């Protein structure tokens with residue numbers, strides 16, 4: 001299926017698979033627009049300290065229209081019958097932390113962002129966004145110290161006073177932690193200053209981990225688009241193998257990004273830069289043999305689809321999976337996408353942004369409010385910084 005970028009094109013695509021469905025797509029996107037607007041205006045900027053932040057009649061009323069209590073799977077099936085269309089609209093949910101049957105229909109706001117706000121790519125790759133933020137922060141007077149793992153924090157009179165890294169000790173007025181929440185509070189902080197225990201963390205539902213391959217291919221692969229989703233196997237089965245019976249998928253769905261299709265700076269002329277991703281349950285066994293087995297499974301399907309021999313042209317290959325997420329990022333259970341977006345892990349039910357035990361300690365990122373993903377994690381940093389400034393200035 002070729003998914004067009006324009007709305008008119010998408011309406012035509014829906015009609016070709018299910019006559020009459022473009023009217024329901026219109027309705028679906030209008031409802032998703034409402035969820036996006038309300039979500040962005042009323043919910044994501046709340047720090048989630050308490051349920052009282054939501055005790056506003058306007059916000060409470062909106063909860064029903066937001067479809068917090070309906071499932072994405074049920075909602076979509078009332079609007080569409082065709083399996084291909086259903087999978088197209090359900091796929092973003094696969095990364096949120098539950099099957100579509102258990103994910104609130106609220107998250108159709110992601111479809112709205114994809115379809116109506118558009119899919120954008122920073123030329124040069126995602127890291128260009130990081131470089132731009134670093135450069136802006138430096139202009140504003142921020143000093144960065146890279147490659148210094150924080151190993152200990154000294155808490156004196158209920159305040160974080162010193163931060164230890166392998167090479168240095170820094171005095172602190174206040175601390176905003178952007179590292180994995182579980183790692184920081186369970187491994188860096190002393191037990192007396194932890195708010196949650198092992199049993200609490202063991203009960204958290206994590207979003208998926210991933211098996212990734214970074215490939216340099218010494219030829220062009222004309223049939224590839226920038227974004228290619230291989231949803232040619234049973235979606236439900238893979239979702240169950242991530243969330244309900246965690247195991248390596250029997251028939252994996254996967255995503256292939258080929259940025260070299262759009263951006264000539266990411267591969268030498270005549271070559272292709274590919275990134276392959278299989279979503280996996282967090283906490284699975286991760287070995288070189290398993291990685292290699294899945295490499296061949298998905299490359300076989302990629303080669304079949306493109307009609308090209310690709311494996312013999314791979315001049316650079318790197319795999320990345322759970323063990324790497326743990327080693328490089330201290331990611332809890334090797335998760336790639338943070339805490340799952342389940343109803344019981346929403347807003348004030350997430351690990352708290354402000355420490356109850358250390359007065360000048362705040363957390364941001366994908367394990368606290370508002371949740372996982374690049375935009376929510378950035379918003380989290382902004383909200384936590386405002387909370388911190390308010391606390392230390394008051």
Ligand SMILES: Cc1cc2nc3c(=O)[nH]c(=O)nc-3n(C[C@H](O)[C@H](O)[C@H](O)COP(=O)(O)OP(=O)(O)OC[C@H]3O[C@@H](n4cnc5c(N)ncnc54)[C@H](O)[C@@H]3O)c2cc1C
Nearest residue numbers: 149150178179180328329330336365366372373374375377
């Ligand atoms: C393959 C992949 C694809 C994704 N695709 C998307 C997508 O399409 N859209 C989307 O919105 N999101 C996507 N995500 C999710 C998104 O990238 C994350 O939710 C987001 O980057 C999390 O940001 P964060 O700041 O919380 O954590 P991180 O980006 O993990 O940053 C935490 C940092 O803290 C550092 N750290 C850890 N421990 C310490 C310590 N003790 N001392 C010092 N530093 C430490 C880590 O090294 C890391 O640099 C994807 C993630 C992956 C892995």
